[in-house]
Amino acid sequence: MKESIGQVPGLAVILVGQQRDSLTYVRNKKIGSEEVGITFLMTMLPDNCTENEVCNALQSYNENPSVHGIILQLPLPQHLDEGKILGLLTLEKDVDGFHPVNIGNLAMLGREPLFIPCTPQGCIELLIRSGIDIKGKKAVVVGRSNIVGLPTSLLLQRHHATVTIIHAYTKNPDRIAREADILITAAGVPNLVCKNWLKPGAIVIDVGTTPVEDPECEHGYRLIGDVCFEEASKVASAITPVPGGVGPMTVAMLLHNTFESAKRAFKFT
Amino acid sequence: MKESIGQVPGLAVILVGQQRDSLTYVRNKKIGSEEVGITFLMTMLPDNCTENEVCNALQSYNENPSVHGIILQLPLPQHLDEGKILGLLTLEKDVDGFHPVNIGNLAMLGREPLFIPCTPQGCIELLIRSGIDIKGKKAVVVGRSNIVGLPTSLLLQRHHATVTIIHAYTKNPDRIAREADILITAAGVPNLVCKNWLKPGAIVIDVGTTPVEDPECEHGYRLIGDVCFEEASKVASAITPVPGGVGPMTVAMLLHNTFESAKRAFKFT
Structure with a gap:
């Protein structure tokens, strides 16, 4: 993709807090991205951040054309409304496949989700x-x-x-x-x-x-x-x-989803 | 509702073709609606109608403020794209609960669908x-x-x-x-x-x-x-x-969903 159109896929992760297994997962996503040439961006927010701060980070990645996949690393701290925040994520960048539209289309026969979790x-x-x-x-x-x-x-x-x-x-x-x-x-x-x-x-x-x-x-x-x-x-x-x-399969599928998303964004086939 | 705010709920059905059991279901919905004071509207289209005709009928009910529930009677004839047409239905009027967002929220723990099928x-x-x-x-x-x-x-x-x-x-x-x-x-x-x-x-x-x-x-x-x-x-x-x-329970739940939808639309509690 880089050679033919001079563009690379971008993956952004929003991590709230310092939960140990979340840190491990995010680290593995970063390593995986770098290995395959996907630009990796990350926003780390403190455990006690406000819902607004998370939404703002999400919104800025939604609007960033270099980002093709956004991950809100779950679980979030209890005081944040996971459903509400995930609902703000642009469907076209929901590489985790957790948006209700993606889950609904995954559940229904004859429909195709944009991304499979x-x-x-x-x-x-x-x-x-x-x-x-x-x-x-x-x-x-x-x-x-x-x-x-x-x-x-x-x-x-x-x-x-x-x-x-x-x-x-x-x-x-x-x-x-x-x-x-x-x-x-x-x-x-x-x-x-x-x-x-x-x-x-x-x-x-x-x-x-x-x-x-x-x-x-x-x-x-x-x-x-x-x-x-x-x-x-x-x-x-x-x-x-x-x-x-x-674990490694999860990371591989995430990189795959991010690549597919970038292909759609760049109309690259 | 009629006595306190002078408004009644409205239910609209789009029926394509003349499949016998569909006719039975639609008839029962009409009888049920009239019994409880819900305004019942219906568009009947021929078996060989175009996708556009169905979409136009749907769109006009989407925009009609007297309609609080829209039913696209399924199954549709083979040549019509059910998923695409259902996707046009306003989420707030999806009293059948078949929109992917409703199905996704039904599937996920901790989420609430607007309507349950x-x-x-x-x-x-x-x-x-x-x-x-x-x-x-x-x-x-x-x-x-x-x-x-x-x-x-x-x-x-x-x-x-x-x-x-x-x-x-x-x-x-x-x-x-x-x-x-x-x-x-x-x-x-x-x-x-x-x-x-x-x-x-x-x-x-x-x-x-x-x-x-x-x-x-x-x-x-x-x-x-x-x-x-x-x-x-x-x-x-x-x-x-x-x-x-x-069968009768399905109709009862449909009338219930239509009433709930009208309550939301009129902010009636």
């Missing part, structure tokens, strides 16, 4: 590139967050899986999970999923990441997943680790 | 008014259409059921259905669900309506559901008939 799309790519046919498979998603569980279930459904979502009110979640050909967990509960949750041969994708103190690690903590990896790996036919499983 | 909301009302606690129940939805199956599954999830959607690619649908505490069918396949699909004591809501010729009926045909009613009624603890089950 990155983590769900990363999970699907892992399945497809591992040669797994999703159509007709029983898929269970653990957790129903707006940023992972919900869009993952909608996307699996688009790929014609038979999908069940497990959440806090689900009775006997282990029994339901044990029916799954494909189990995707995004609960944020360390070691929730042990071997009695798994059908032998199941495919397990672990999106859970909970930071735990560990002075021996580079940043003083490490991330652990939802799955008891060691025992699960003896039952599953395929399984992703934490870290190093879905 | 009428048939799904009718099903939930039936459950609630029958004293059934949805939270934690296993719910299975048969069919994933944008107008019934999908929004019903999203709404059940909002009420904290554990939801599975069965569709054309689902393997062993009877086995999955047999796990359901609440089974809602909207497949449009007559007699698909027989007693071996049901757990004893299950609650069954039949949204399926397929018209079949019957010269003895008033309009030359009758509607039949997805469920083998007679045998299912011996297994289920509660079951809705077709016709006369969900």
Whole structure:
């Protein structure tokens, strides 16, 4: 793109506060962007900033023609209205795919969202590139967050899986999970999923990441997943680790979405 | 409303073609509106009309301040782009709740759609008014259409059921259905669900309506559901008939949405 039209895609991140895992994610997005030649911009705001400050930062990226993707790093501090702020994000720059229009179009058959949320799309790519046919498979998603569980279930459904979502009110979640050909967990509960949750041969994708103190690690903590990896790996036919499983896929999909957005903006084909 | 502010709600329906069940639905909406004092407007277009004609009709209702709810009666003939036309409908008058923004906000936790689709909301009302606690129940939805199956599954999830959607690619649908505490069918396949699909004591809501010729009926045909009613009624603890089950609830919810929309427009509380 740079060679043919002298333009590069731009990605902007707004980070509020200093939550450790958010810092990790943002760092990885920056490294990824620089590796592939995407201009990376960032606005860091303090934990106690006002809604206005976040909206202003967002608005200025909305209007900046060098920015093709904007990420409001979630979760936001409690005092900020996430729904309201996300609603201000220009649909054409919503590379996270969290705008209600994108989620609505993801949910509905025959519609095409402008962007598919990155983590769900990363999970699907892992399945497809591992040669797994999703159509007709029983898929269970653990957790129903707006940023992972919900869009993952909608996307699996688009790929014609038979999908069940497990959440806090689900009775006997282990029994339901044990029916799954494909189990995707995004609960944020360390070691929730042990071997009695798994059908032998199941495919397990672990999106859970909970930071735990560990002075021996580079940043003083490490991330652990939802799955008891060691025992699960003896039952599953395929399984992703934490870290190093879905995380890098999420970043890759984000860079992909940003590139697609820039192509649309520059009418570059 | 008429007594206190001298205004009444208005509902407009756009009907393309003469599909029999659509005619039935529209007739019921007209009767319902007149019963409760909602002004009912209708535009009937021929089966072979152009997209422009539909869009113009829609646009004129969008701009008409006496209209608070607009219904584009679905399905449209194949040559019309349903997604595109629905996208033109003013969000504030989308009393069917099919706009992607409404579906997105229905799907996401912590967001509130302006309108909840009428048939799904009718099903939930039936459950609630029958004293059934949805939270934690296993719910299975048969069919994933944008107008019934999908929004019903999203709404059940909002009420904290554990939801599975069965569709054309689902393997062993009877086995999955047999796990359901609440089974809602909207497949449009007559007699698909027989007693071996049901757990004893299950609650069954039949949204399926397929018209079949019957010269003895008033309009030359009758509607039949997805469920083998007679045998299912011996297994289920509660079951809705077709016709006369969900249909009247759909109309009631539509009138409710239209009234709510008019209240918002007139700032009437």
